[in-house]
Amino acid sequence: MHLRSRVLLLTTAFAVTLFAITFGLSWRAHIEQQRWSRLVGVEMQSMAALEEFLRAHNGFHTRAGRIVGATQSYDSVVQLLNYPALAGIDTARLRQRVDRFAHLLHDSEATKAQRDAASAQVVAAAQNLIGERKLEIARQRPRLERETRAMMSAGLAIAWIIVLCSFAAVQLTLHRVVRPLEDLARSAARIAGGDLNARAPIGGDYEIAQLGTAFNNMADKLRAHARTDDLTGLPNFRAFRERIEEEISRAVRYPERFGILVLDLDRFKQYNDRFGHLAGNEALQRVARAMRVAVRSVDLPARYGGEEFAVIVPQIDAAALAMVAERIRFAVEVMPAPADGARLTVSIGAALYPTDGRTVDGLFHAADERLYQAKGEGRNRVVSPAPTQRSSDRQSA
Structure with missing residues (x-):
């Protein structure tokens, strides 16, 4: 066999093998991404359905659980267990406890005490299912990582056996496939540890980039949920504290107020x-x-x-505040x-940075004092920093 033919044959064999390895890796990554996305999607739907059942059950028990014969309205809560998202998990134990609670009604x-105990057992069973x-x-995530690493190791071994000069191509494949998956695993570990700002890098092959994009979309939803009050849809305490720290940092860098x-809602306890x-x-x-409108x-x-709200008002003076x-x-x-x-x-009590304080605690202390002052002066009024110390409780905006 001529050298040229031998080189051509070896090159062709290397190219075909490398193509087969690359194609196999991409296909397996695609399959694993689909399986992982499907697993996460199904489990998230089942957890959401169980959490919705828990909210409905607790709400029912709070307002009507003590009324004998109230099962007609409780039937609507029981129907939540028939969601398609729960079809793939064993809810028999939960249903038994639900039936027990309905029987006691x-x-x-x-x-x-018996009804409360039965309700607690329903809640415990649902929380166990969520857990x-x-x-x-x-459990599935480590398995995905192990299979991915095993797949890459096998591909690398085959490439080294076929030809030593495939080292550069193998390194390129590793760079485009394994590293994004490892970065994705590290980002997932950071989110599992409570760091909701973790992001997965978008890179590598198309399927890996899709997996990173899907992961980031899921992380964005988790982050938004963690910073939103479920009842009102407003940002919650966590989001507020993060934003006010940003405002203080910005006001330190640029002379701003x-x-x-x-x-605080007036007489809200009596309203409840x-x-x-x-x-x-x-x-x-x-x-x-x-x-939101105002x-x-x-x-x-x-x-x-509770019944307490807060507003951050950037770039403003005392009168406008x-x-x-x-x-x-x-x-x-x-x-x-x-x-x-x-x-x-x-x-309403108001405070102005930096006049009333240069820290979060200092600002809230000043605003709380003015809030208590507004309560003491008859409620339904605003107490704000000078030049407008008090507004009439009938003054229109």
């Missing part, structure tokens, strides 16, 4: 006692909607906790009362 001789789904995801507002917790939740949602586009309204606060107070005051509720009012 019918039983006129059952005590409150099992999370463990299943955690910003303000914060702390809002009179109209019930569902009406109270609806009231918090109405206040959140009014705040604030500027650059402001950040948030639910700080008082006007924003008054708009919010007025927007809440003029909201029409629902059929099963009453009109609401809020008291």
Whole structure:
């Protein structure tokens, strides 16, 4: 065999082998990505269905669990267990406990303690199922990593056996396939450790890039959920604290002022006692909607906790801060009362950076003091820094 033919044959064999290896790796990565995405999607749907059942069950038990014969309304909660997302998991134990709880609702001789214990068992069974789904995801991820590493090791061994000069091509394949997967695994570990800002690099082959994009989309959804109040849809305490730290850092770099507002619903406990917790939740949602309308586009309204809200108001002076606060107070005051509720009012305390403080705690201390002052002066009013110390409780925005 001529040298040229031998070189051509060897080159062709190398190219075909390298092509086969590369194609096999890409195909396997595609299959593993599909399997992982399918697993995560199914498990996330089942966990979401179980969490929705838990919320419905707890809500029912809170408002109606003590009423004998209330199973007709509880049937709508039980129907949540028929979601298609739960078809692939064993819910027999949970259903048994649900049936037990429903039976106690019918039983006129059952005590409150028995119903509460049965409800706790339902909650425990549902939480156990959620925990099992999370463990299943955690169990499958190491297996995916092991299979991927084994696949790459086999491909590298074949390439070395065929020809030593394939080293550069193999290194390129490793660079384009394994490293993105390892980066993805590290990002997943960071998210599992609580770092929701972790991002997977988008690189490598198309399938690996798709996997990184899908991972980042999932991380974005988790991050948004972790920073959003489920009831009102406003940013929550965590998002608010992160944003105010950013505002302080920006104000240190550039001589700027910003303000914060702390809002508290007036006599909200009495409102809850009179109209019930569902009406109270609806009231918090109405206040959140009014705040969104009243604030500027650059402001950040948030639910700080319970019936307390807060707003970050960037690039503002004392007079304008008082006007924003008054708009919010007025927007809440003029909201029409629902059929099963009453009109609401809020008291607002304001603080201005750096006049009232240069730290988060200092600003909140000043705003809280003014909030208590507004409460003490009759509620439904704004107390803000000079030059506008107090606004009338009837002044329009």
